[in-house]
Amino acid sequence: MIQVQNLSKSFQNVQAVNDISFTIKKGEIFGFLGPNGAGKSTTLNMMSTILKSDTGTIHIDGKNSIENSKECKHLIGVVPQEISLYEDLSAYDNLLFWGDLYGIPSKILKERIHTTLELIGLLDRKKDLIKTYSGGMKRRINIAAALLHHPKVLFMDEPTVGIDPQSRNHIFEVIETLNKQGITIVYTTHYMEEVERLCDRIAIIDSGKIIAQGTQSQLKELVQTKESIQFEFDFLSEANVNQLRKLLSYTMTQNKNKLLVESTVKELSNVITACNELQLSIKDIQLNKVNLEAIFLNLTGKQLRD
Numbered sequence: 001m002i003q004v005q006n007l008s009k010s011f012q013n014v015q016a017v018n019d020i021s022f023t024i025k026k027g028e029i030f031g032f033l034g035p036n037g038a039g040k041s042t043t044l045n046m047m048s049t050i051l052k053s054d055t056g057t058i059h060i061d062g063k064n065s066i067e068n069s070k071e072c073k074h075l076i077g078v079v080p081q082e083i084s085l086y087e088d089l090s091a092y093d094n095l096l097f098w099g100d101l102y103g104i105p106s107k108i109l110k111e112r113i114h115t116t117l118e119l120i121g122l123l124d125r126k127k128d129l130i131k132t133y134s135g136g137m138k139r140r141i142n143i144a145a146a147l148l149h150h151p152k153v154l155f156m157d158e159p160t161v162g163i164d165p166q167s168r169n170h171i172f173e174v175i176e177t178l179n180k181q182g183i184t185i186v187y188t189t190h191y192m193e194e195v196e197r198l199c200d201r202i203a204i205i206d207s208g209k210i211i212a213q214g215t216q217s218q219l220k221e222l223v224q225t226k227e228s229i230q231f232e233f234d235f236l237s238e239a240n241v242n243q244l245r246k247l248l249s250y251t252m253t254q255n256k257n258k259l260l261v262e263s264t265v266k267e268l269s270n271v272i273t274a275c276n277e278l279q280l281s282i283k284d285i286q287l288n289k290v291n292l293e294a295i296f297l298n299l300t301g302k303q304l305r306d
């Protein structure tokens, strides 16, 4: 659906995006995960034809975004990071304004506003002024505005910043519904949990470079650290550990009464059964999962969040 090759963009002396290439397949939810200033918005703005690149090409549904910019604009919907709504107009009137900009005929537009407001769960609030809405509700109207012309691809730039968990979940549900309807979604965030929950594939971006991309399991393969489980016992002798080694084939490291077992969470019950057999009393269990935060740290030496 989208092919990006050797894309770069500088602002004065800042190289915001540095020679990145990637492909996004039709119907997938593709996430850009990176810290503040990584280059996510700049990349998205170039893909949504808001910003001109210095070098590189972008194709959307086979069309070059510069040579066929008008066609590309109709294929895409953009949910910007900033709320772009008129506070003194109702939600309905805001959507009329945005739909009109796309040249959608009035009768069709009214129907679309109705179905879109229904989708985002704000139909009953359509006559209320935007200034009476919560941050999360404004964000949902921002999404609705990007959907009125029925885009094939939706670009979403950190759409959950500064909103409550309930609104965040609502937005996730809307994204999942849209994706089931066949819309390709490109999503930027610095929240690991969001890409883990939503995205089929992920590009990890830092200092303008894509440092890794793939499915979550492909990304997890990149790091040496594996899933492990830490057990704490009331008492654990070296002899106990040797007995456990006879029963289990996992790598185990003892530290006093603690034992680090390099097994996956799925295999937890095997370890517990073996401990029960040896009558070892478990005091505490801690799961060490490999998540995207750990992968980012492993690849960059930095924390994802500042």
Ligand SMILES: Nc1ncnc2c1ncn2[C@@H]1O[C@H](COP(=O)(O)OP(=O)(O)OP(=O)(O)O)[C@@H](O)[C@H]1O
Pocket (backbone or CB within 6 Å): 011, 012, 014, 015, 016, 034, 035, 036, 037, 038, 039, 040, 041, 042, 043, 190
């Ligand atoms: N218009 C601009 N003029 C000058 N520098 C800019 C401009 N836009 C972005 N930058 C710089 O480019 C770099 C990448 O910024 P960008 O907004 O793309 O990052 P981001 O990953 O989206 O971060 P955030 O989550 O904070 O929005 C940053 O160093 C930023 O300061």
